Amino acid sequence: MSDNENNSSIKNFPAFKIASLAILIAVTTVFTYIIRIPIAPTRGYINFGDVAIFFTAITFGPMTAFLAGGLGTALADLFAGYAQWAPITFFAHGLQGLLIGLILRKKINIIGIVFSFLAATVVMAGIYYITAGFMYGFGPALAEIPGNILQNVAGIAVGLPLAAAVRKAYPPIQNYKW
Amino acid sequence: MITSTFIQGNSFLHKADPRLKTSILLCTVILFFLPLSITAMFIFFTGLVLISIYSLGFFKTLLPFKMVLPIIIFVIILTPPFFKDGASILIIKNIIILTSEGLLHTIRLILRVTGITISFYIFFSTTSINNFILALEWFKLPYKAALVITIALRYIPSMVIIYNNIQDAHKLRSSNTQKIYFWKKINNMFPTLVSVLIHSIKSIPILSMALELRGIGSATKRSQFNIIKSNKMILQITISGVILLLVILVALLI
Incomplete structure (x- = not known):
């Protein structure tokens, strides 16, 4: 049996789904919590959580992206001491991954990329804005929108080439979508 | 971490x-x-x-x-x-x-x-x-969902170690990375991210086989070691x- 046949049969087992979800949640948590690039002018930073979400959505499909993206970023919030945001993060980033996965499920072209970016940004930034608005006012909540958009820009700018590079270097991954 | x-x-x-x-x-x-x-x-x-x-x-x-x-x-x-x-x-x-x-x-x-x-x-x-x-779980979270989170929590520290090792290996091969622009930083980080992802993804089939061997996916109800009385x-x-x-x-x- 070839490697590809082996992989396409193994992905139908519940154990494969559990294993892939667990590993991708860990990947998303580490990309969010550990891998950060400082932005010199603002002294802020960009985390790579959205990169992991774009990668998962393109490579593993919408449902995996919803669960891994949502739970991975929620765990990162928990460990970083922002546990109060974890339930909101689960839905914001989970839906972000789900939308990207659904839009780019069939074919990855420029229209799909732009549309997925816009949909993901609106949903993710929108959920955070509405929740923050209810929690501490819609005026102060506006301050978070530029950061969320920047996160998505980094996510698509790095996530797409990353998915292509991983597919090229490790072809069996193409059979892991479920 | x-x-x-x-x-x-x-x-x-x-x-x-x-x-x-x-x-x-x-x-x-x-x-x-x-x-x-x-x-x-x-x-x-x-x-x-x-x-x-x-x-x-x-x-x-x-x-x-x-x-x-x-x-x-x-x-x-x-x-x-x-x-x-x-x-x-x-x-x-x-x-x-x-x-x-x-x-x-x-x-x-x-x-x-x-x-x-x-x-x-x-x-x-x-x-x-x-x-x-x-x-x-007591509030009816499915067993498989709890298992996924537990495995992820166990795997996160090992992944951080893998990331640090790969990053160190790439640093040895690259030139001075001090005082470089944002996109250059991302560009320098790219090979590390590819390596980390491939390393992690390669462990999926191994982990799934280990779970299969332990009876995950079987219809039989599982017993648990840790429960809340x-x-x-x-x-x-x-x-x-x-x-x-x-x-x-x-x-x-x-």
Whole structure:
């Protein structure tokens, strides 16, 4: 049996789904919590959580992206001491991954990329804005929108080439979508 | 990397049932969104701070305040201009900066965001992640979902080690990475990310085979080593429920 046949049969087992979800949640948590690039002018930073979400959505499909993206970023919030945001993060980033996965499920072209970016940004930034608005006012909540958009820009700018590079270097991954 | 926010201790909150604490946490968050008077919110908030000081100590109680400080600053700067009703408190060059209504609303928002933050902080500082997952299972979280989170939690520290090793290996091959532009930094990081992802993805088939061998996916109901016993639970829930209801009633009446 070839490697590809082996992989396409193994992905139908519940154990494969559990294993892939667990590993991708860990990947998303580490990309969010550990891998950060400082932005010199603002002294802020960009985390790579959205990169992991774009990668998962393109490579593993919408449902995996919803669960891994949502739970991975929620765990990162928990460990970083922002546990109060974890339930909101689960839905914001989970839906972000789900939308990207659904839009780019069939074919990855420029229209799909732009549309997925816009949909993901609106949903993710929108959920955070509405929740923050209810929690501490819609005026102060506006301050978070530029950061969320920047996160998505980094996510698509790095996530797409990353998915292509991983597919090229490790072809069996193409059979892991479920 | 810190993969647990649990702080060792011997307080009543450390000993309390995680299912009970989960229920109370949910009630606390709802309570902060109810249209309570400022006095009621302040009493409730002070109670939480005192519980935190008793359970975790004074200095550890300061941590959530430090984390929420940037948001508080934003609230103080951006909330008052949206409220023009009520008596004027601060006027600069004929422009109303702060009214009594704006001040009350700002205090309410600060109490809400700080109160919710401190509630979550107390919960996750006195409840281990494993106990939290067991509590969620008791609240009918499917076994497979709990298993996924548990495996992910076990895998995160190893992945950090893998990431650091790969990063060190790539650093040895690249030139000086000090004082470089943002996109150059990302470009330099790219091979590390590819290596980390391939290493992680390669472990999926191995992990799934290990899970298969342990009978995951079988229709037979699994037994569990760690469970939460239910004996004291009903009594604790009843007492806490009554106390919580009384607190809410008193708070609404104040």
